[in-house]
Amino acid sequence: MPDSPPPRLSPPPRLFTVTADTLVIVDLDRRSPEPPPHSYRRLLSLPGARAFTAGNLLARLPMGMFSVSAVVMIAGARGSYALAGAVTATGLAATALLAPWIARLVDRHGQARVAVPATLFAALGSLALLLCVHHDAPDWTLFAAYAATATTPNTGGMSRARWNHLLGGDPAALHTANSFEQAVDELCFMLGPVVAAFLCGTFFPEAGTLAGVVLLVTGILTFAAQRATEPPPHPRPTAASPLRSPGLPPLLAVCLALGAVFGATEVVTIAFADEHGHRTAAGIVLALQAAGSCAAGLVYGAIRPSGPASRRHPWCVAAMAALLTLPLLAATVLDSLPLLAPALLLSGTATAPTMVTTMALIQERTPVARLNEGMTLAVTGLLGGIACGSATGGWLAEHTSPATAFTVPLAAATTALLITLTAHRPPPTCGTTSTPRTTS
DSSP: OOOOOOOOOOOOOEEEEEOSSOEEEEEGGGOOOOOOTTSHHHHHTSTTHHHHHHHHHHHHGGGGTHHHHHHHHHHHHHSOHHHHHHHHHHHHHHHHHHHHHHHHHHHHHOHHHHHHHHHHHHHHHHHHHHHHHHTTOOHHHHHHHHHHGGGOOOHHHHHHHHHHHHHTTOHHHHHHHHHHHHHHHHHHHHHHHHHHHHHHHHTOTTHHHHHHHHHHHHHHHHHHTOGGGOOOOOSSOOSOOGGGSTTHHHHHHHHHHHHHHHHHHHHHHHHHHHHTTOGGGHHHHHHHHHHHHHHHHHHHHHSOOOSOHHHHHHHHHHHHHHHTHHHHHHHHTSOOHHHHHHHHHHHHTTHHHHHHHHHHHHHHHSOGGGHHHHHHHHHHHHHHHHHHHHHHHHHHHHHTOHHHHTHHHHHHHHHHHHHHHHSOOOOOSSSSTTSOOOOO
16 A cells, blocks of 8 residues: 655745735744834844944943042042032033034034044043142142043934934934933933942042043044944034024023032932931932933833924923922921932932933924034033032022922922923924935
């Protein structure tokens, strides 16, 4: 009896899609689920995205290291926190003046062409400060050296400009990219002071500054080497200054008020912890606030935005103002440092959504040819607000009480909300989300 034929195997299931003139056959068992267009996985899978992100991370971490390292180094060598604070304040003021000019050069001549020499000059300023402190140079040399570090380019702004270039102004994808960048900001400013304090305390006072210089230069060189993702320069921009863009000046005023929130919260929290005999715990408490913002930024970016950014912005600022009542209650009513920590953690969850939406509006309302300049003006507003908030919060903490001084960040957030509600919000006629990317 002849052998029976072997059983026929069933072919794998197929999906047939018929178009007008072709038949497309796709094996279902070979298909892999596509990540949504606004997911972090899809974002980092873009060609060159991981490389420039890695370089930007290295370059951004020292932003949270330099000021702490300078204070530890100067105060340890000269025995004066007043001198250390004055030197760092001078650097902050110089940055506020020079940063928009550096950003304008970046827009006109390209990121790599401007960022690399500007970073090298800033690195020389940091090294000069180190040598002046180590060799007991006159005090005025410390101010001059630290002021030279103001040429450091706005790495966060350059990274956001690259995302805008890669994503072609897609609002949903840009929302995810801006959320990712804000989370990176919070992570760097959370880890930077910790790393700086560890290096300065474990090895020698200059270790934090040296490590910051190495990280900054390495990161910028890596970032600038990724030429494929660099936005094209605009040597002769026809657009007017971002300060004349409709709807942008009120946003810069909001940034000023938000900066006052950050500056006042930092100083007042340190004063409150010091009053309770746990000044060293202030860093941990402030790190919890940054951690809350970082986590909220990642979650906010994973959610598909609903409606335009101009509609979401007042709600984000209102949430920030409402949550800032928690630290005030923990300090004034409960007078408890352990309860202040979770209060700041919860209040920090509103920071990233507010900043993400603010930066999205700035991108919309800034001409593409001057995008770095517009975002750097926002950073300048934040720095100015931080300086004002620090001074106001410190004065109130000293002349009344640290608990009472927690009214300063709440008042600043309320001011930001009032500006947001009263400001004119025009449609994004000149902005980036309405302008498709052209291939050069």
